[in-house]
Amino acid sequence: MKALENRKGFTLVEVVISVAIFGILVLGVYQLCISIIKGIKFSREEVVIASLADQYLEIARNLPFSQIGTLSGNPHGNLPDLPNAVNYIFNDNTYQIYYAVSYVDDPSDGTILSGTDFAPNDYKQIKLYVKNTA
Numbered sequence: 001m002k003a004l005e006n007r008k009g010f011t012l013v014e015v016v017i018s019v020a021i022f023g024i025l026v027l028g029v030y031q032l033c034i035s036i037i038k039g040i041k042f043s044r045e046e047v048v049i050a051s052l053a054d055q056y057l058e059i060a061r062n063l064p065f066s067q068i069g070t071l072s073g074n075p076h077g078n079l080p081d082l083p084n085a086v087n088y089i090f091n092d093n094t095y096q097i098y099y100a101v102s103y104v105d106d107p108s109d110g111t112i113l114s115g116t117d118f119a120p121n122d123y124k125q126i127k128l129y130v131k132n133t134a
Contacts, residue, residue, distance in 0.1 A: 048090055049130050056086075056097055060126050068124050069101050075124060077101065082129075093134045100127040 010018075060068065060079060069077025071084045080086050085098040105111055106122035 052130050053128055057128055070099055075101055093132055096131045096133050098129050
């Protein structure tokens, strides 16, 4: 019996607890890696959308005032709107790009509601939409 008592090694309980702790640590590292990959993918998506928005806003900035408007909207112009959206494919993702243009009434020269401004189309406001359709 003395030979069995001097034997060094791990018991079954120690091995099971060690494997469980190791498994929990590996799962934590795996979840961290997945989270980092998702963050990188999200950041790339933001960069692509910001780049497309910058590019298409520059197109709108370079138009003469009389041509600022959408193809089937009011004011009428040369910019694509939702029914005529531009589809842009980048890295296997399709982005839909379109504008919404509306008139803005400047209150400094009177307003249409008070009856003091008979030409309320003072400015044009452009909104640009970039959507990932995937």
